[in-house]
Amino acid sequence: MRLENWIYTIPLRLRTLFHRNRLDSELDEEIRDHLDRQIEFNLANGMSPEEARLVALRTLGNAALLRDQTRAMWNWNGLEQLIHDLRIGIRTLSRTPGFTLIAVLVMALGIGANVALFTVVRSVLLKPLSYSDPERLALIYEADHDQPHHTPWLPVDAGSFWEWQRSTQSLAQMALVSPFQGYNVSGEGGKLPEVVEAAWCTDNFFSLLGVQPMLGRSFAPDDDRPGAPAAAMITANFWKRRYASDPAIISKTIWLDAKPYTIIGVLPSTFVYSGEFGGGTDQIWTPVKHEAPSSLLKTYGDHEFQVVARLAPGVSLTAIEARLDALQRQIKSAHPEPAVHKGVIARTMLDDAVQNYKTPLYALLGASGCVLLIACMNVAGLLVARAATRSKEFAIRTALGGGRLRLIRERLIESLLLSAVGGVLGLMLACGALEWLIHARPDMHRVEAIQFDGVAVGFTLAIIVLCTLFSGIISAFSSGRGNILAGLQEGSRSHSGGRSRALLRRLLLSMEIGLTVVLLVGAGLLLKSFERLRSTDLGVPVDNVLTLRLSLPNARYKHGDQKAAFFEQLIERVRALPGVSSAGLVTAAPGEGWNGDDLMSVVEHPPLPVGQGLDFMLRGADPRYFSAIGLPILKGRTFNREERLERANVVLISRGAAQEFFPGEDPIGKHLKAIDGSGVWEVIGVVGDVRWNVSKPPNPTLYWPIYGNGYGFATIVVRAAHDVESLAVPIQKVVAQLDQDLPVTNVMTLREAVGKSTVDSEFDSILVLAFAIIALVLAAAGLYGVLAYLVAQRTVEFGIRLALGAQRKALLRLLLFDGLKPALVGLLIGLPASAGVVRLIRSMLYQTATLDPIVFAAVSGLLLLVALAACLAPAWFASRLDPMRALRTE
């Protein structure tokens, strides 16, 4: 219809929409008027009153049909029918509240999980970083594939960086950043001292990212030089927390490591730097050339930095990578020292931030997708079952002229109602789950980017439509097929009816069970891997050990003897505290991280070729650390009290180091020499192996005295007989007595520390397990439903069988087998499918084979057991039937 016509008919349309009742009565009146006039006309033509009425009715035709046909011409007719169908749908669903509740909850769980994970995947993995032109940002690392103990993504040394920057000026801008620094912020103006994580960066770092400070200014080249006035930028968070959002913060002084710095800028709250090596919690940013020691800025052998690059338009990541890789090879040949790396690898900044979350998040999304599919199948199965019990009603309606489409529409609307209510509930569930996730996993990169937005709502709507179509169409086509007569006849006396519909449900069930098997296998493998991780032997007993970390500022503790004196005094006082069984100092406790390594050679051995060395992980320890942490001294002795400061030239090595570097000989009395010539140490003992990271194998490790070797930081390790947590406050008081300004960090038990490093694995395995359990419960409910339905349908048949002398045991066996068939078929589909799918999550597994036979066997066993339990009740019921009562059920 043309627009002009449309506008012309607006008043009429409104009237048709809002005054339907009046239109109805007017139509009735119109038809009555017509009849009256016809009757008068017939009377006038000489008919008897009775005849006149009959003839008038005959010429008019079927009045009721006429009314319907006329009404069908009205506008909004479709809408009216829809409302009508909705009303019928609500009425039918509320007649079976139990069914409705279960179906809605099932849908809510499925939809909620999917919406939540979709939002996480979209926000964390796909949403561009909040810098300008983020797709041109890349991180560049060094690579050195010959070193087995290293990850392939190696940090960068400053020496190489300056050369990279010089030679690629036309291809990319580059900035140097060291995100794993930290400062002791002194207490001033009533504020407590604290340790904050910090980063060093070159002056171009923020301009390269396109980040503007919300207050003050960014670094200028003049800030980023050794003798410049000390300047610092702080994050919005730190500004709010420590300075109560003081608007006059710019140019104020902050004391970092007991030195004054001028605050020149506040970073916007949207700024978060999250890379492979962390940085998301950094709160203070300082210029690298002002902060780093000059030796670190020149060296090619000490790798303390990350490199962020903004590629020029038209320059690809692979091009810059190839260019720098070639350059790095030249650097390596010019500096053949072993610590200089020989290659370069690069990846986009987004990949760098979220690489480790890709597989787990996609795996979780896949698992939740499976749960939704199972939920849809279950609801479809329930709708099919309901359609079956109403087959007679449908047959009668069809016989009376009910349109096929209208009947299908009714089923669709029923499933739409279930999906829509489930979807709304699911949306709320998803909101709650995301809220929880943001608080439960602050360690996850880009967790701050998670946002519930219009796209998530749109996704929910799309899922609702898909679920509606899926379960609605299956149930719609299960009903009303075949001829009407069969339906009417079947309803009259059902001996073995409804089997075709049960076949459809069994097919659905087999698929459901197949998916459940896949989920169960995934969950089983992840759980086993988590269990392996959790029970990993760190190398020391983890119970009743407390660790506390502190760091001495160089400005106040200038010389080695000041630091050693402080540490000695501290540990004596800690040992004297009531409740402390033993205590020690170490630069990094087991599981506390990498914390430095160096290349050594053995003086007594033939010299190593140039460019090679023995890679030792380095630890400073006090003489009684080994007994405090429970690390056995296997050979030799620990340090004595005199071996400190300039006499600290003795080391203990780990068993792994002894086996790898001193095969078949006694390391005691041998001497280690640093490749860079910085010293020689005598090996005086061998201790057990410990892990630096729960999920990584132990490295060859070297322990030297912490009193000396320049250490200004330490972890206090305290062992107690019980309630070691209660010692935290007394120990912090001891520290405060010695130095009022010294903050204590990372106060936690060794068990907590281990738990922290397994949190990813725990999170993933528990979520997948939860999905698998939901799937299993749904599948079991489905199995039970189908068999119970079949038994109800065949009650009379069983009655006859029993009356004719069938054995109850045989009947039970028959039914159990009947019920278990879908489970067996599902298992046959699911096991090979799992074998394929689990390969995708291989990177998430720790010391667990993807085809772990125990997991596969346990899953099969569990599934069959649950299936058996689900089938037992209806089968038992059928075999206990009283034949007389069964025959009378009609």
Next chain:
Amino acid sequence: MSKPSDLVQGTLDLLILKILALEPLHGWALSQRLKQVSRDVLQVSDGSLYPALHKLEQQGWIHAEWRATENNRRAKFYSLTRLGRRCLEKETANWERISTAISGVLRLTEV
């Protein structure tokens, strides 16, 4: 011809519009007029008139209004709207074109 052909049936709208163009009528009068002018050749059942009338009304081609009639009764009178008049002209021209063409074909004599 006992039954009107489909072609004629499909032009019911046109007939209604034409009759109403002459004067506003209510449903029963319209049915009588239809029988009268077509000399009972077009046997439109009274019932099928109403869906057609309501359709035309919803399209805005005719306008309905309740008016008092004899003996204190009232009836729903249908009259042509401006839109309907324009439409009638178009449909009439259309019909004449088609019927001329068809008559022409039917007048062909076998050779």
